[in-house]
């Protein structure tokens with residue numbers, strides 16, 4: 001039963017019982033309606049308490065019902081709230097633990113609210129590109145005042161109940177058992193209200209000196225930060241409608257805004273990312289009840305750029321780390337960098353000095369592999385050379401305890417080869433962190449041919465502990481993210497020789513919403529990295545057509561920010577990318593040299609060629625089973641590559657454009673200069689023909 005009905009000395013208790021957070025799915029909504037009707041009929045009942053079992057009053061909508069007809073089926077939440085509000089017997093909401101979204105809206109429909117400290121109160125719909133669609137924008141301002149409510153609704157932020165004690169939301173803040181307090185409260189009000197009406201938030205006046213002025217001010221400040229998301233502005237519109245034209249008008253307008261927002265690509269993208277994050281942790285052939293291995297002690301090998309950041313992730317989560325290097329100097333340097341990173345956080349006021357010391361104390365430096373014998377998880381982050389990895393993994397095989405997970409942070413090497421250096425390939429997995437590893441959310445979990453299912457399940461769980469978005473990738477060159485970005489960069493370089501300049505390409509894709517265009521990005525990462533990868537390509541796949549223009553740049557030593565110049569010029573101590581006349585001339589000269597007549601390339605073409613190159617490779621990755629679902633690819637791009645969140649990732653973006661249109665554009669580019677780079681993925685053609693998208 002999703003809802004329990006009991007009686008306590010003349011008070012009916014309606015208890016939501018839909019774990020984990022008492023989501024307001026259809027059966028819960030029906031249960032509340034039934035409970036209200038039953039209480040109404042029973043002459044022995046004088047009041048009703050509405051509460052939630054377990055660890056929530058209610059977390060709001062049932063997310064499993066999202067985008068299904070059930071979500072709109074009567075009784076809808078609005079109907080339930082109307083019934084609560086219209087109840088002839090007073091309804092008291094007993095709020096504890098969590099009252100969010102629809103859960104809070106339900107409580108706002110009650111005549112009275114009794115709370116306890118420690119409850120999380122929020123209307124977080126804006127985070128999914130929506131607004132509270134069951135009266136939240138109308139009742140919350142009437143409960144806690146215009147300004148406080150507007151801030152909560154527009155930000156979606158969680159406020160602890162104790163901070164709302166005197167806000168007008170609660171009629172009583174209890175200290176002990178919320179149900180007992182609510183029962184006592186209910187009996188009192190039943191007597192007090194007897195024969196009369198019960199207070200309803202809809203009848204409360206909004207007290208504000210200059211409501212219209214305040215709303216306009218908020219609208220301006222929100223517009224500056226919310227771009228390009230429409231939801232925060234709509235929240236304000238809905239609040240305004242209620243403030244200026246009354247509750248009923250506001251409620252109707254709120255509904256209208258909600259239905260409009262559900263249809264927006266921005267909301268679709270946010271919901272896609274929300275569900276994509278959850279879906280990423282589910283691996284099709286690894287059941288969710290797969291037993292996991294206990295991870296209590298971690299070891300990291302290599303205290304360089306990546307190793308240090310990786311170690312920080314674990315100690316931030318309270319896991320002790322052994323940090324191994326070959327030389328004392330390297331170890332000291334690594335530890336000093338970690339400390340410096342923490343000190344920067346302390347200076348920003350985001351970490352206390354004590355916490356810094358606690359974290360540093362969790363790191364045990366060592367030069368001896370013998371010290372790793374007790375580690376449950378060992379992450380290797382040494383030089384990117386197969387020979388070095390071989391040495392390390394052979395040694396690990398000798399000393400690691402049975403059942404220890406052996407992970408490699410390799411970005412380009414074949415994980416199956418690395419696993420074969422051990423006698424336990426089932427225990428070997430890739431944990432591909434992104435730089436800076438202590439900051440970037442993305443973790444590609446690379447599944448080798450023999451990686452055991454419980455190893456995968458364990459790593460996915462560890463990823464959650466260290467607050468990463470983990471996406472499983474099969475073994476291939478570049479895994480999901482870098483394999484796709486190579487095609488994107490290839491197009492960027494072709495466009496340089498065809499007629500564009502770095503600043504134009506970066507500008508176009510940054511206006512599309514990328515955090516950084518390919519050339520600014522490359523200058524930041526170091527142009528020598530891509531050069532090394534291309535050299536390998538030229539040797540391994542001599543038939544692959546690549547523009548040599550970036551090689552020319554590298555031959556002049558312009559590796560990017562670190563050398564004071566790359567695609568752009570940089571002034572000492574200043575990271576501002578300034579177009580370089582020298583480089584631009586070099587590009588134009590290169591076009592002449594290869595006999596390419598430069599032409600004007602529009603922003604649309606730039607964006608399409610870059611983004612559709614990602615989509616095309618993504619489709620191949622999907623067809624090959626390297627990624628198990630399109631949303632996994634989108635999560636990689638949203639969390640690791642600065643793809644604009646409001647577009648939901650390359651694959652969802654392609655769906656939004658329509659694969660028919662995407663395929664036509666790809667075919668057009670395939671017929672142009674450098675068109676041989678467009679081998680259209682059969683999956684794109686197939687889905688376009690079927691009128692479908694990557695995400696259904």
Ligand SMILES: NC(=O)c1ccc[n+]([C@@H]2O[C@H](COP(=O)([O-])OP(=O)(O)OC[C@H]3O[C@@H](n4cnc5c(N)ncnc54)[C@H](O)[C@@H]3O)[C@@H](O)[C@H]2O)c1
Nearest residue numbers: 302303304305306325326330381382383384409410411435
């Ligand atoms: N830098 C990045 O952006 C990035 C991103 C993802 C993955 N990676 C991968 O992470 C790994 C490390 O890269 P990095 O950028 O941190 O390199 P780095 O050169 O900064 O650090 C490597 C460290 O490993 C140490 N080392 C070398 N051989 C060792 C051994 N046998 N035993 C113990 N320590 C040893 C070195 O002393 C050095 O401190 C590589 O596999 C790389 O491909 C790097």
